[in-house]
Amino acid sequence: MSRYETKNIRILLADDHRIVREGLKSLLAAGGITVVGEAANGREAVRMVREHGPDVALVDIAMPEMNGIEATLQIVTACPECRVIILSMHATSEYIHQALNAGATGYLLKESAGQEVVLAIKTVARGKRYLARRISGTMADELLSKGMRLKKNGPLKSLSPREREIVQLVV
Numbered sequence: 079m080s081r082y083e084t085k086n087i088r089i090l091l092a093d094d095h096r097i098v099r100e101g102l103k104s105l106l107a108a109g110g111i112t113v114v115g116e117a118a119n120g121r122e123a124v125r126m127v128r129e130h131g132p133d134v135a136l137v138d139i140a141m142p143e144m145n146g147i148e149a150t151l152q153i154v155t156a157c158p159e160c161r162v163i164i165l166s167m168h169a170t171s172e173y174i175h176q177a178l179n180a181g182a183t184g185y186l187l188k189e190s191a192g193q194e195v196v197l198a199i200k201t202v203a204r205g206k207r208y209l210a211r212r213i214s215g216t217m218a219d220e221l222l223s224k225g226m227r228l229k230k231n232g233p234l235k236s237l238s239p240r241e242r243e244i245v246q247l248v249v
Contacts, residue, residue: 087203090115090130092123092149093138093165098188102136102195109196120144124152127160133203136186136195139166139173147180154181161202169213171220184208 089111091099096118103113114130117123121143127135135153139146150162163184164177177185183202186195187210194210201208 087111087134087199088114088130088132089199090117090123090126090132090135090160092117092120092126092135092141092146094118094141095138098138105192105195106199109199111196111199118142120146120149123149124156127153127157131157132160134161134163134199136163136165136199137182139164139168139177147176150177150180150182161205163198163202163208169210174209174213185213186210187212 087110089106091102091113093099093102099116099118103116106113114132115126117126119142120137123135123137123141124144137146137149137153141149144152146164146166150164153160153162161183162181163186164173164182165186165188166173166177167188169187174185184198184207186198186208189212190198190210198208198210
């Protein structure tokens with residue numbers, strides 16, 4: 079049994095819009111999740127994670143003073159046990175890759191339904207990754223596209239003539 083099945087999940091909300099934070103706070107309280115802090119910018123989010131040690135930080139990607147990507151990098155460095163979910167209105171693979179490379183464990187779209195937000199938080203609190211349903215399709219399409227390009231070009235096409243010669247000699 080996971081420690082999050084017997085313990086209330088503690089979360090920090092970081093979004094520069096107060097109304098978004100208040101809405102999320104109400105939604106999460108109904109889902110049995112305790113909000114331990116609220117931050118209006120990235121710097122404040124990093125400071126509050128250090129102070130409160132939440133299980134999860136829900137971080138907006140676009141905030142003043144420090145954006146969500148940079149805040150995520152600093153949060154996972156300062157508090158490795160804290161899982162970060164990026165909250166964004168952007169569903170492009172570039173933003174998703176940046177967030178995941180920064181250390182985010184989840185990526186949600188602001189258009190996500192309330193139940194999906196609660197599910198994402200509970201999922202990452204258990205140590206698993208969570209991508210918004212719409213994003214899963216985007217990422218799958220990108221992987222398929224890369225696979226098709228690789229298949230079309232072949233893995234040896236990216237090698238220089240000298241590298242191909244060495245591979246042939248090794249074989």
